Amino acid sequence: MSEKLWRKNLINIEPYVAGEQPKNDKIIKLNANENPYPPSSKVKAILEGKTIAELRKYPSADASALRAALAERVGLKSENVFCGNGSDDVLATAFRAFFNSDKPILYPDITYSFYPVWCELLKIPYKTKSVDDDFVINIEDFKEPNGGVVIPNPNAPTSLGVGEKFIRELLENNQDSIVIIDEAYVDFGRYSCVELVKEYDNLVVTQTFSKSRSLAGMRVGMAFASAELISYMQAVKDSYNSYPLDQIAIETAVASLSDEDYLKATVEKVKATRDRTAEKMREMGFNVLDSETNFLFAQHEKLSAKEIFTYLRENGIFVRYFNKPRIDNFLRITIGTDEEMELLEEAGALADISHMPARVKCAVLGWHTMEEMLGDKKEL
Helix, strand or coil: CCCCHHHHHCCCCCCCCCCCCCCCCCCEECCCCCCCCCCCHHHHHHHHHCCHHHHHCCCCCCCHHHHHHHHHHHCCCHHHEEEECHHHHHHHHHHHHHCCCCCCEEEECCCCCHHHHHHHHHCCCEEEECCCCCCCCCHHHHCCCCCEEEEECCCCCCCCCCCHHHHHHHHHCCCCCCEEEECCCHHHCCCCCHHHHHCCCCEEEEEECCCCCCCCCCCCEEEECCHHHHHHHHHHHCCCCCCCCCHHHHHHHHHHHCCHHHHHHHHHHHHHHHHHHHHHHHHCCEEECCCCCCEEEEEECCCCHHHHHHHHHHCCEECEECCCCCCCCCEEEECCCHHHHHHHHHHHHCCCHHHCCHHHHHHHHHHHHHHHHHHHHHHC
C-alpha cells in the first residue's frame, strides 16, 4: 500500500514534556513546582457558593473583573493587563503577537524548555545565549541585534534571579525589540519589574497563579504591558480562542487576590522550608544553588543525578531530572510541606529504621537508604 500523501503535511515537532503526574496519591510529589499548601479560604468560599445553573453561560471573554483586580494590585489600568489559561498560554500568545521578525529572538540556553517548542511551532528564529559555569545570565550577551528577548526571572530550572539593574540595562539596550520577562516564580524571589511597564513601552511581564497562589489546577496566568501591546495580545487571543478562562477560574483568581495576607504567609513558609532544606542537603554533600524560587537545583558531589532520581522514584519520591547537556547531573526538587521535607532530615538522623515513627516508615525508607548510600559513596 502506498504512503498516504496527506502524511507529508503533518507537523513534525518535539513537544514540551511536563512533569510526571503520578496516579498514586501516596507519592511524595516534588517534581512539578506546585505549592504544597491549599489556596486561600476565600477561594474555597467561591467554589462552595457556585451553582450548577451558572455553568450554562459563557464566561467573560476578556476576564474584565480579574483584569481590574490585577491592575489595582500593581498600580496599573485594566488596559495594561492580559489574562490567559496559565502563563504558558499567555507566553504563547505573546510569542505569536510580538516575534514576527526575520531576526532571531534571544534567551538563555538553560531555561524553560517550552521556549524552543513555541519557536519551532510558530517558526520563530531564535538563538540561545549560554549561561556561565555558575548558571548566571550574562547581560552582555543580550546587546546584539535581535527580534526579541525573553528572560525568566527567576530562571528555571536553575532557580537563580536577577535584579533591577540587570532588567533596566537589558531594556535600555533593546529599545527596538519586545522584551518579555517571565516571572512565574517571582513571589519567591527578590525583584519584580512590573513597575517598569510604566517606563518602557516595549516591556511585557508575565506571571501566574499556579505557584505562589496554589491555583495550578485552575490555569490562570497574566501579562502586564502597555495598552498597545496588550491590544495585540487580545487580537491574537480572539483569533483562536475567545474564552481561554472559564468563569470559575476567573472568580477564584479574583478571590485569591483579595487575600494578600494568606499569600505572604504561604510564601514565607515555603521560603523558610526551602532554605532549611538547602542547608541540610549541603550537609549531605550536595551543591545547592541559592534559590529564589519554590524549588532547589542541586548536584551531589559523588553520586549521579540520574542514579538518585531513579532510586527516589522507586521509593515513592518524585523529583525532576533533565537529561540535557550541562544540567544532566542536577536535580530540581520542589519544596513540599514542612512534613514532606523533614522526612529527608529525619531519615538521615535515624540510624535504625525500626525506630521511625509510623508516618515516616513507608514514606521515607528511600531517603533513609539514600543517606546510607551517599555515606558509602563518600567513603570510596
